[in-house]
Amino acid sequence: MNDSSLLSFARGYCLSCGERLQTSWTYNNLFAWRAAHLCDTCTGQLPTITGPACPECSAPEHVEVCADCLSWRRRSEDVRWVKNVSLFHYDDWMQAWTARWKFRGDAVMAAAFYYGLRRAYRQHFRGFVPVPVPLAPLRMQERRFNQAEVLAAGLKVPYVLALERPEREGGKQSKQTKRERLQTVRGFTVPAPEIISGRNVLIIDDIYTTGATVRESAQVLEAAGAASTASLTLIRA
Amino acid sequence: MNMLSTWFTGSSQSASPFPSFSSDAEIPAIPLPDYTKMQVHCSGRALLAQEMPHDQKIIKAYVQAGMLQEVPAITKQGTLWRCLRCSNKNPGLFGVHACACGRERCVYCRECLEMGRVSACTPLYYWTGPKASGVFTDPLVWSGRLSSGQERASRAAAAAGLRKEELYIWAVCGAGKTEMMFQAVAEALARGERVLWTTPRTDVVRELYPRLAEVFPGVPAAAWYAASPEARPEARLVLATAHQARRFKGAFDVVIIDEVDAFPYVFDPGLQQAVREACSPHAAVIYLSATPGGKEQQRMKSGALSYVRVPRRFHGHPLPVPECRWAGNWRLQLSRGRLPPALLQWCRSRDTAYPLFVFVPSVAAVRPAVEVLRTEGFRCDGVHAEDEKREEKITAFREEQIDILVTTTILERGVTVPKADVAVLGADDDIFTESALVQIAGRAGRNPERPEGDVVFFHYGRTKAMQQTVRHIQTMNREEAAPDE
Numbered sequence: 001m002n003d004s005s006l007l008s009f010a011r012g013y014c015l016s017c018g019e020r021l022q023t024s025w026t027y028n029n030l031f032a033w034r035a036a037h038l039c040d041t042c043t044g045q046l047p048t049i050t051g052p053a054c055p056e057c058s059a060p061e062h063v064e065v066c067a068d069c070l071s072w073r074r075r076s077e078d079v080r081w082v083k084n085v086s087l088f089h090y091d092d093w094m095q096a097w098t099a100r101w102k103f104r105g106d107a108v109m110a111a112a113f114y115y116g117l118r119r120a121y122r123q124h125f126r127g128f129v130p131v132p133v134p135l136a137p138l139r140m141q142e143r144r145f146n147q148a149e150v151l152a153a154g155l156k157v158p159y160v161l162a163l164e165r166p167e168r169e170g171g172k173q174s175k176q177t178k179r180e181r182l183q184t185v186r187g188f189t190v191p192a193p194e195i196i197s198g199r200n201v202l203i204i205d206d207i208y209t210t211g212a213t214v215r216e217s218a219q220v221l222e223a224a225g226a227a228s229t230a231s232l233t234l235i236r237a
Numbered sequence: 238m239n240m241l242s243t244w245f246t247g248s249s250q251s252a253s254p255f256p257s258f259s260s261d262a263e264i265p266a267i268p269l270p271d272y273t274k275m276q277v278h279c280s281g282r283a284l285l286a287q288e289m290p291h292d293q294k295i296i297k298a299y300v301q302a303g304m305l306q307e308v309p310a311i312t313k314q315g316t317l318w319r320c321l322r323c324s325n326k327n328p329g330l331f332g333v334h335a336c337a338c339g340r341e342r343c344v345y346c347r348e349c350l351e352m353g354r355v356s357a358c359t360p361l362y363y364w365t366g367p368k369a370s371g372v373f374t375d376p377l378v379w380s381g382r383l384s385s386g387q388e389r390a391s392r393a394a395a396a397a398g399l400r401k402e403e404l405y406i407w408a409v410c411g412a413g414k415t416e417m418m419f420q421a422v423a424e425a426l427a428r429g430e431r432v433l434w435t436t437p438r439t440d441v442v443r444e445l446y447p448r449l450a451e452v453f454p455g456v457p458a459a460a461w462y463a464a465s466p467e468a469r470p471e472a473r474l475v476l477a478t479a480h481q482a483r484r485f486k487g488a489f490d491v492v493i494i495d496e497v498d499a500f501p502y503v504f505d506p507g508l509q510q511a512v513r514e515a516c517s518p519h520a521a522v523i524y525l526s527a528t529p530g531g532k533e534q535q536r537m538k539s540g541a542l543s544y545v546r547v548p549r550r551f552h553g554h555p556l557p558v559p560e561c562r563w564a565g566n567w568r569l570q571l572s573r574g575r576l577p578p579a580l581l582q583w584c585r586s587r588d589t590a591y592p593l594f595v596f597v598p599s600v601a602a603v604r605p606a607v608e609v610l611r612t613e614g615f616r617c618d619g620v621h622a623e624d625e626k627r628e629e630k631i632t633a634f635r636e637e638q639i640d641i642l643v644t645t646t647i648l649e650r651g652v653t654v655p656k657a658d659v660a661v662l663g664a665d666d667d668i669f670t671e672s673a674l675v676q677i678a679g680r681a682g683r684n685p686e687r688p689e690g691d692v693v694f695f696h697y698g699r700t701k702a703m704q705q706t707v708r709h710i711q712t713m714n715r716e717e718a719a720p721d722e
């Protein structure tokens with residue numbers, strides 16, 4: 001179900017701001033490949049996570065394991081948890097980018113980050129099976145695509161829609177406090193455990209904020225027999 | 238014959254994918270719920286289900302009754318995808334993804350995203366029933382007087398509107414183009430026709446709308462621009478940017494294309510197609526411009542395109558002729574956070590009672606210029622395309638709370654500040670083409686109380702565009718106002 005030819009569309013324009021690209025489409029080297037998807041201005045504004053970051057969740061500006069991760073450890077509901085890796089932190093640019101990508105629904109914009117995601121996958125999670133975090137059915141009907149699935153499609157490794165999510169009760173996640181968010185139970189299920197049983201599972205999502213979504217997925221997947229769990233997210237908020 | 242053929246030279250005349258709109262289709266036999274509202278809401282538009290005033294069940298009833306036609310928003314024509322809403326055919330402006338409809342590769346249009354996403358699995362609804370109508374007798378409430386040049390153009394435009402012809406009005410900046418159109422618009426509205434006034438820039442739509450609403454007080458009018466509040470669907474007089482004109486299909490009988498030479502029209506055949514589709518096939522087309530392109534000028538001279546030339550400003554005074562002044566290496570100065578001494582000198586020496594536009598070639602140049610001018614003691618601010626406070630700043634400038642407004646070419650057209658002077662910093666930059674410079678120079682001297690106005694091009698080497706601009710303006714000034722065409 002992988003969609004590697006997503007890139008056959010949207011050629012020749014900056015995937016972020018729509019500017020016509022000067023650089024033509026080449027595979028010759030990795031930098032040229034990237035240059036063909038984002039213009040120089042946008043490339044310059046990418047909030048890439050560099051320098052020290054929490055080794056367990058990619059939170060920027062941490063050398064040691066961060067407080068959030070320590071508290072997750074104490075709960076130890078997902079004992080076979082490995083770590084989360086994120087590519088970018090969340091700033092104004094990323095917020096605007098996300099708004100266009102997710103809320104206006106310009107799904108292909110994600111292709112600009114496929115190279116980075118693949119590189120992170122190879123570096124940290126070789127052999128893991130990607131599982132995108134699902135959307136609630138109504139939200140999926142509305143948005144027409146699952147942003148996590150669009151990211152998973154870029155890894156060029158067969159991904160599995162192992163998780164299912166019931167219609168969420170209660171309010172929108174972004175309107176909740178951190179505490180409420182941590183306590184919300186999304187009610188993920190794994191309808192066909194055999195496809196992930198005994199495998200290392202890599203949860204794919206667009207954003208890691210408190211980690212609650214990812215950690216709940218991990219817990220459910222472990223209960224369904226996953227050998228270990230980890231996550232790859234585009235943004236660490 | 239398609240009246241829009243001139244403007245659309247080069248774009249292929251593909252068969253219209255839209256249902257034909259028959260105005261004599263009879264009223265449905267079965268009573269449909271809320272018929273008048275649906276008719277008014279949907280006439281001449283292509284709508285998504287969520288843009289309808291009613292839910293799926295009622296939409297279905299209208300489809301079955303033949304009042305609405307349901308078409309997939311994106312279809313494949315040969316090897317190319319095509320968005321029926323915005324006419325986008327550029328493969329670079331489509332996207333695919335695994336979709337809720339079950340398709341692994343469902344195509345969506347990236348070009349018209351801001352109007353709500355359409356994809357291959359989204360239906361668009363077209364009204365195929367009788368068009369909504371509205372006749373407004375004597376809708377024009379205006380007591381102003383036209384100059385003889387304006388009068389001539391006004392009469393020609395009204396005639397073109399009646400006979401459904403096309404007409405080019407070539408009028409200098411400040412000739413009073415808007416007023417020349419009042420008669421044609423009024424007559425069209427009185428005939429029960431729908432009028433589209435389209436222009437490339439949001440600022441122009443926003444400036445024009447209140448003026449038109451004021452002189453056509455009884456007519457439902459609407460302004461559509463990016464991020465405009467939801468405008469009334471029943472409007473008979475629609476002002477829209479070219480992008481927003483895509484919301485309409487087969488709706489208009491008279492279309493006025495303001496600043497036809499301007500970005501983005503000249504570059505974007507998709508937009509041209511979209512404006513054509515917004516009009517009925519035999520709509521009258523009136524183009525307005527101060528700086529027609531070479532191709533248009535040729536067609537006018539050969540007689541293939543009828544036109545009216547208005548070389549005088551409405552107050553009868555000649556256009557200010559730009560003065561070129563050497564500014565040295567302004568790029569270097571800007572990069573060091575300074576302004577060329579020639580410009581500063583001039584700013585200090587001029588009468589500050591008059592507002593001043595300073596045009597700069599790039600967004601990057603706005604900040605340093607503003608900072609230097611502020612340290613010089615001027616009340617100064619800067620605007621560019623992405624500036625969220627643009628409206629506020631322009632208003633402050635008009636209200637004389639700001640002495641100097643530094644701007645990119647975004648304000649080269651349409652925005653009128655009556656007694657302004659104009660300076661161009663770096664007039665030799667490529668971005669300042671002849672047509673841009675003519676427009677910029679046209680910002681000055683628009684008020685009869687101060688018709689002269691200063692226009693100075695600060696440069697680091699005189700360009701051809703600068704010389705042509707000066708010649709262009711001198712030629713216009715030499716021409717007699719008397720009809721010679």
Ligand SMILES: [Zn+2]
Nearest residue numbers: 014017039042
């Ligand atoms: Zn860009």
Ligand SMILES: [Zn+2]
Nearest residue numbers: 054057066069
């Ligand atoms: Zn951490």
Ligand SMILES: [Zn+2]
Nearest residue numbers: 320323346349
């Ligand atoms: Zn479109």
Ligand SMILES: [Zn+2]
Nearest residue numbers: 336338343358
């Ligand atoms: Zn679909």
